[in-house]
Amino acid sequence: MSKFKFLAGLAGALALSVGAISAVPAAEAGRDFKKSVVEFEDRGASADEKRAKRAERRANRAQRRAKRSERRSERRAERRSERRVERRSERRSERRANRKERRANRGNRAERRARRAERRANRADRRANRQERRARRYERRKHGERFRKRRSSHRHYYNGFYYANPWWLYAAPVIAYNGARYAGSDYELHVEWCEDRYRSYDERRDAYKGYDGYWHACISPYT
Structure with missing residues (x-):
């Protein structure tokens, strides 16, 4: 070729x-x-x-x-x-021709004033909420409430990926019973499971390094 x-x-x-x-x-x-x-x-x-x-x-x-x-x-x-955009003064002149009809259709002046005051009072809260929303997108992934309940739909490559594979949840009582019987071999099974799943797993720390650069505790069916 x-x-x-x-x-x-x-x-x-x-x-x-x-x-x-x-x-x-x-x-x-x-x-x-x-x-x-x-x-x-x-x-x-x-x-x-x-x-x-x-x-x-x-x-x-x-x-x-x-x-x-x-x-x-x-x-x-x-x-x-052809490329020219209509100027603001031209738009205003067009609106100025129909100003009386629009004012007649807008309703009571006192109601308009009340709505305007309410809108201006809520402006600071809206701005704060907007900033909080934007900041929440860039929070790093955590274990806990935000582990699976993400308020934002933005998923980034640095958040890592959670392989939701709950096959062992249905056999949790049996696993717990076997774990209680064979308490000595649980740790070895846990280490083996974590090493198979996470390439960066460190047995001394009992943690793996995620895509976000932080060490996370390895949670296995044998923990």
């Missing part, structure tokens, strides 16, 4: 170089053709007539350039008008 890509790139580069080389003679041929046309038109004319025709051609070229630039500026203005 890489050899095919290399050959395709080489062919493209060769085609580009050939096109660039062949474009130079083509441009020169075009210039020669224009020159021959001018020489044919000026054939048999006097020096003053040639000078006058040359000035006329120059004026025509300048006129064509001016028309091209004018069309270009018109196209730019059209594109600007």
Whole structure:
């Protein structure tokens, strides 16, 4: 696949170089053709007539350039008008025309004043709640209430991942009974379970290192 890509790139580069080389003679041929046309038109004319025709051609070229630039500026203005956003003053002038009808439909002025006062009184609380909501997204994952009950739906890669595999919950009474009978082997089973599950498990700490960079206690069916 890489050899095919290399050959395709080489062919493209060769085609580009050939096109660039062949474009130079083509441009020169075009210039020669224009020159021959001018020489044919000026054939048999006097020096003053040639000078006058040359000035006329120059004026025509300048006129064509001016028309091209004018069309270009018109196209730019059209594109600007298409992209242009309505100004605030224009929106306000449109609303100002219907102000009386809108005021008539808004109801009692005292009620409006009461609603405005209530809205302004709640503004500080809303701001505080907004900041608390935003800060809660970035709390790191904890064991406890926020272990599974996340108030925010934002899940980040640094929160780690909890593999909810509760197959052992249904056999919890049997496991507890066997654990009570074989209390000596529980710790070895716990260590083996944690080592199998967490690559960073440290037996001395009895903890594993999570994605958030903190050490978490390993909770197994044998704890």
